[in-house]
Amino acid sequence: KNEVEQSPQNLTAQEGExxxxxxxxxxxxxxxxxxxxxxxxxxxxxxxxSSGKKKHGRLIATINIQEKHSSLHITASHPRDSAVYIxxxxxxxxxxxxxxxxxxxxxxxP
Amino acid sequence: xxxxxxxPRYLIKTRGQQVTLSCSPISGHRxxxxxxxxxxxxxxxxFEYFSETQRNKGNFPGRFSGxxxxxxxxxxxxxxxxxxxxxxxxxxxxxxxxSRTEAFFGQGTRLTVV
Numbered sequence: 001k002n003e004v005e006q007s008p009q010n011l012t013a014q015e016g017e018x019x020x021x022x023x024x025x026x027x028x029x030x031x032x033x034x035x036x037x038x039x040x041x042x043x044x045x046x047x048x049x050s051s052g053k054k055k056h057g058r059l060i061a062t063i064n065i066q067e068k069h070s071s072l073h074i075t076a077s078h079p080r081d082s083a084v085y086i087x088x089x090x091x092x093x094x095x096x097x098x099x100x101x102x103x104x105x106x107x108x109x110p
Numbered sequence: 111x112x113x114x115x116x117x118p119r120y121l122i123k124t125r126g127q128q129v130t131l132s133c134s135p136i137s138g139h140r141x142x143x144x145x146x147x148x149x150x151x152x153x154x155x156x157f158e159y160f161s162e163t164q165r166n167k168g169n170f171p172g173r174f175s176g177x178x179x180x181x182x183x184x185x186x187x188x189x190x191x192x193x194x195x196x197x198x199x200x201x202x203x204x205x206x207x208x209s210r211t212e213a214f215f216g217q218g219t220r221l222t223v224v
Contacts, residue, residue, distance in 0.1 A: 033213065035215070040217070041147075041198050041200075041220065042216065042217035043202075043215035043218075044215070045213055045214060045215065048211075048212045048213075086153065088153075097155050097166045097168070098153075099155070100152055100154075103152065
């Protein structure tokens with residue numbers, strides 16, 4: 001059974017700091033998702049990646065398939081980045097059956 | 111382009127009652143998945159529908175059921191509600207059901223069972 005481990009669980013940063021959130025999984029996968037959840041509950045899909053690196057604005061996601069590890073980086077962090085960041089992987093061949101990490105709660109102080 | 115719409119946003123029900131939640135996917139998306147989020151268990155997969163057929167089901171009791179209509183809208187039903195069913199229920203839609211398909215999530219329905 002595939003499991004997803006995230007670290008750290010909680011992270012407090014000062015505005016402007018570089019943030020790294022890590023995600024490790026136990027079995028081979030075809031793709032990995034990074035999600036963002038704000039206090040209101042809705043989830044936004046940030047990245048879906050199967051190899052290498054993707055960048056969107058101040059967010060960068062990397063994945064190392066051989067090491068079964070992915071990282072989410074936030075450059076020049078801002079208080080509006082405060083949210084829970086969740087990584088998720090599909091179980092089997094279906095996108096719908098996602099297994100989620102427990103999330104990293106990020107708080108960026110001004 | 112409208113996003114994924116879940117209704118209602120909030121719901122309070124009594125133990126023993128049943129509840130139906132609705133999810134309208136992004137236009138053109140044919141896959142809808144449902145998830146339950148609780149403080150203790152985090153996010154857990156409930157089921158996935160594609161073209162009106164249930165493709166996968168998570169490890170939940172039979173009180174949890176769902177369906178998908180020809181227009182891809184989906185409903186999930188929980189019968190004989192228990193206090194532990196209090197949770198945020200999220201649905202996500204995607205173009206198709208492959209493992210490399212990006213998922214778009216709705217805002218969720220927060221269900222409270224009293």
